[in-house]
Amino acid sequence: MIRRGGRRPLAAALTLCLAGAGAAATRATDQDRAPLPPVPAWQGRSERLVAQSGDPWITPAERTGFTATPSYAETRAYIDRLAAASPLIRVETFGRTPQGRDMIVVIATKDAAALDPAKPVLLVQAGIHPGEIDGKDAGLMLLRDIALRGGDAPLDRVNFLFVPVFNVDGHERSSPYNRPNQRGPISQGWRTTAQNINLNRDYMKADAPEMQAMLRLIDRTDPALYLDLHVSDGLDFQYDVTFGFQDAPYAHSPAANRWLEQVYRPRVDAALEAEGHVPGPLVLALDDRDPPKGLALPHFAANFSHGYGDLRHMPAVLVEDHSLKPYRRRVLGDYTLLAATLRTLADDGAALKQATIADRAARGSMTLTWRPRADPVRTVHFLPMTSERFQSAVSGGVELRWTGRPAPAADYPLYGSSPGETIVPPTAYWVSAADPDVIARLRLHGIRMETLDRPRTVAVDMVRVSGAKLAAMPVENRVPVSASGFAHERHEEEYPAGSVRV
Template sequence: MSPLYPLLLSLAVIQPTPDPTPNVNPPAQDPARPRVTLPPAMPWSGRSEALIAKPGDPWITPAEANGFTATPSYDETHAWIDRLVAASPLLSREVFGRTSEGRALYAVRAHRGAAGKPVVLIQAGIHSGEIDGKDAGLMLLRDIALRDKADLLAQVDIVFVPIYNADGHERASPYNRPNQRGPNNPGERSTPQGINLNRDYAKADAPETQGMLALLRRLDPVLYLDMHVSDGFDHGYDVTYTFAAWGTYTQSPAITAWLNGSFQAGVDPFVRRMGHHPHFYPSAIDERDLSKGLRFASEGPRYSTGYGDYARIPTVLVEMHCLKPYRQRVRGAYAMMEGAIRQTARDLPALRAAIAADRAARPDTLTVKWERRTTPIAQVPFTAMAAQRYRSPASGEEELRYLARTEETRVPVIGQDAVAQVMPPRAWWVPASATAVIARLDLHGIRYERIAAPREMTLDRVRLSEPRLGPVADGRVMLFAGGFHHAPETALWRVGSVRVPYDQPRGLLAAALLEPEAVDSLLAWGFFPEMLQANGAMERYASVPMAEAMLARDPALKAAFEDRLRHDPAFAADGAARLAWFVARSPYADDRYLLYPVGREVEGR
């Protein structure tokens, strides 16, 4: 039986109840431009309504004050936080980084009692159009600092990042996030540099990411909550969350077992008591046909959850449901935050033991390729939205028209199978010239030793075949290869080169970044463009007689050349390509062409 199955069966189905104050949030759009019509919102109410400050309250948040129609700007948010910090000895604020446009990235710490307590880190606005966590976090900070929630600080400190993608936050528009029901001024998903911060953890190109990685290293949180709002289809749940595919494909099995067990067992009942409807985050294989199933997949370290899995940081991605009203979503985000903090504090010894166990582990293999299964790993109950099917004159295809009622069904869960693995070496050797790669090791807190004298080493080296450039993704051109060919090679490693041992707490993260076959390796993210450039071009007056001599003295080479001519007409018609073929097989060839610059120390592994 899949370890996922008992968890999925334990997720209760709760029917919505009427909300006396539904929030429609009509955006302030230009009436002359087309407007999006969203599916109808169901009425809803719950105990979390009591969390909202009354009109006239001196500590009402900006979103509460405007009835959750809009979210405050960067300046308005931090002005409100500054006033709250000044009013409470429990709060302090710091700058942990800056954006590409120069905005400060702020973190607010809530602390009471002894120093050195473990930290729960909560971030909002990594996708700044998905800003529910910010407005919920302001309410929670207020209630901790000035009202009845200071008990949350008995066992842990809370560090809250209200706006992670601050530049994108300030590019607010009613035309951002058209699939989302409020607020009427969401920000943009990516940064002005075109980087999706939740695809940047591994490569760490954005200044925002570099600031966050430094904060993670310093705080070493026992829980990291990443607050989002979903895309995708309509369904009956308003608070959904996920972590490392719920344990099926985890790199941190002890941490994921705690999340799958204690965390879920404590958080879900709390969120339900507040009137919300939690569920694992449902990602549909086909959003117009749920019978095809919900997708569970491995997560690489480009994502917050995947990064936490490789770095042994308990990480939970929270996805409020985009089609629920903003007022409801903010209250659900508050309930999720509070429930997560309380359960973490309640079961802190077991969580710390799980973290220690995973950081002490040194797995023998790293899966580098997965394929979707053809059969389900489970069949689970699911509260879907009723819908009518019709043929659209616009798309010409069958579409869904959601109705304002739920229906109970069962859906398959489709997982993955591991189809390729590598064995991490004893250590990796990174040349001194790879300065950007060494800088990433520093950002990730990966330990290494720098050599002070040249050293000749025989290492496993990897050469690519059939390289091809992929699409532009988050500011980089990705690199793929048809094959990775390993062979021992003796070479001189120059002063300043670094040896990265696998035997360290972040050894598996090092493997995910430095093993060339890994899906989020720095090679795949285009950190070594120089290996795609063949040097040593030769003038034709030198290469032509050399090629003729090679043909005359080497029958096997001549046969291979003639075979290539017969089977590749384009090659046969290209004189320069033909001569390059001979140069590549001569002593003048560039031996660094397609050679991965990082060496693998496999002796003793």
């Protein structure tokens, strides 16, 4: 889930209070419970994917009728049983959480001990925000059907890596009240890690052990495509699955962006529509309480998964299922999207690889900062839901109530970003051996560098910062710093052995 920041609206806080005031006894069948809006009727072809009662390979979520999601231990037990039953499935531990839990990746492949480097790798992660856990249960169903039900054809041309739960510690901090504005499952995990780090703000700084493990996995497997599975919050609309990537005007990987827009999106949209789902674009609302004001799709910084993937030249897609749709429908939507992604990468992975090679070879100017743009960048054809305003006796103000009924399609203005600071990157950067943490973080990101085995004196252009100012509040365990002046100085600098040239 992507939030625009700021305080949560009072209505959301009131929802929390109302949900906690006695709903526990009814949450197993609470698809229509107040204060959530009514559930729109739906019957998709993807219903045929659900295993029947008594099936020996029914997943834990299917067994409950998609009212609950399994614990980490139950999830791991199902995956281990699947791996024991099929040579197509193997499980590896790629990290440990601060609370000592294994981080696992499930590898679906027809290759032997090592993955064939000629095949593109699809790396999918679920549970970066464990309250948004649809992708885990969809992945278990898909892995079963790949391993045991004849769904393995894409593995002839692509390898599938699946991380069922990225934030494992947060997954186990489960409660019925972690996401009360979401329609199922009964209990959801906690948003941040045991160290209170939001992993989907940690890609660039890589403070969390979980993120460091993920970056090592990315560096080792070099995914052709990276999917990050979430669930939305706030705005109601008709779509049940939305997805997107860095918008074209902001893309650091323009060739991959074109493939995502011209090849990936049409094929996945068509697959979802054929199964009865309603796919839509990844957008945010300027104001959740007044959607016609407009939508927003700004530049996403590299602390987000898809912003990081774009900057790293690793095509990345952010998926947001819609929180007000029933859990069953959301899981089936994710299954359909994942299966379509595998087929698309198997069919057209070579073209994506060439696009990525082109992006990695390109050089030129680079925009470092972006700022909100005052006027719309374009319009978006949007499928909204109806709402009504009412005088709330609880808040004392006028609040918004969603009705659960579709509204006529409309063209909404879309707001975005304008470029700020732009540079032409230098030939190289030097980092002194006196800054080992910086060098270690660069290595985590897979950045190539030359390491000095003896001291060297180098003529450098050094930038001296002036007017530095600390922010009043920390963000994600870091204190932001702004500056008012930048002065270039040219001189010789001696770098000791162990320093790096990037």
